Amino acid sequence: MLKDLFFKLNNKVNDKKEPGVFESNESIITKCPNCKKILYSKELYKRLNVCSNCDHHLMITSTERMDALLDEDSGTALFEGITSLNPLEFPNYESKLEKDREKTGLNEAVIVHEGTIDGSPAVIAIMDPRFRMGSMGSAVGEKLARAFNHATEKRMPVVVFTASGGARMQEGIISLMQMAKVSVAVEKHNNAGLLYIAYMTNPTTGGVSASFASVGDINLAEKGALIGFAGRRVIEETIKEKLPDDFQTAEFLLKHGQLDEVVDRRNMRDYLSRILMMHSEVK
Template sequence: MLKDLFSKKKKYASIPSEQAKQDVPEGLMKKCSKCYKIYYRKELNKNLNVCPSCDYHHQLTAWERIDSLFDEGTFQEWDHGLLSTNPLEFPDYEAKLEKDRKKTGLNEGVVTGKGSIDGQEAAFAVMDSSFRMGSMGSVIGEKIARAVEKAKDESLPFIIFTASGGARMQEGVLSLMQMAKTSVAIKRFSESGGLMISVMTHPTTGGVSASFASIGDYNFAEPGALIGFAGRRIIEQTTREKLPDDFQTAEFLFKHGQLDQVVHRHDMKQLFVKLLQMHQKGGASS
């Protein structure tokens, strides 16, 4: 009897782990990047990709972000057909762009448009880091600048969510020029009396953090977001100083006055509703 019991244990223990993995359909489960707990992907999606255990904010795609904020059926996309070219004839650049288009369903790393948030219309731009790591190329800069200009022409507030690894090296100085182009468009928008709300998500780095991401009337960030220009290692090597453990996190920037607030994803829509109501032309004063 005792022998049979141990033999059964041995039998179950000998089942290959690869076979166990095959029994779970691909994409059904997702492991939290911070606490490593495993959840059904549908469960996480319902929670806006926020871990129920440790509150870690996993990334959202551009359209998941749009669906979480805008009233159903109200979002109208702008400039969908704008496509990047290969002005510097960088090897394999066009093939990599096409691969990302197929993988993400996006033409570029930003979606722009307008829609209604609890009945209040706003222009919108959201970057998606799954497309070329959210790197800023000439089309991203052009789409954002156009969205800001349309917001000015239609007297709409402008909301942007940033997520980027920095400038796109395959486009060289043309990529860096987008910092100036977008900043000038936002300056004109601001001078016309427009309201801009910027939300930095993980990660927002390089030229994006040094330009349009940081010049909103309100500058917010999601919890734990990495925000900065140069990388931690470069800064430590340059300054020859050890940086704090939380350096370049949203919480660190808020503590040092570089953000207005760190906002949980579940509270984001309600915050926008309050701000849009407060700044609504001709609306009731708060």
């Protein structure tokens, strides 16, 4: 069937061959959603899902990104057993969580690893928009808070890749509380004199953008990422003005001093490696 030629975003990939290179045996071609060019999926994987024609950054899973970042055999997964419950007894919430677990192979919308990037140790947390749109519930907040506490105890830097629709409405105020809880853990890590790199990817919105995603010692973003709190339509209706076309993009935030750099995904490993090396503690 023709549909089998096209890439499915929730594919699983084969074992890593080298940092940043993946192969898929489930598809042949992918259509870029931005320029509509047909791309060979194998070549797209080698480019970390960055279009060779327009440089559009297609979605990449949290596990793919982690594999692209960490030195081979250096990663240790942390806090994998933490999962969300249904404290508010929200209708069908458990079944939706279970469907996302089956679809993604993840327990929650963030994964945490301790490992090295070009020999530099770090705790790395990566959010995944495939799981409840990367929304932040109690389990996501707990995993992130523990990641910072773990890094503080071991005197390690933290890198957090954000990709989120915001707070998880099915958990109500419990979800909103995670903004403060994670921010407290970030502050303890900061008071210990340790480095935190916030790396925003598409999309980073809502309570995540308003809390830990925006308070890194170094704030980075991926090219073209949507970053903001409220949506464009809400803001335009509130201020009664038309917003610029590039409003809430990574490039717009960089131009207005809210980011330190916009980084092409293919350069993220080298870029982070240099930063971690420059800030490494003398043993």
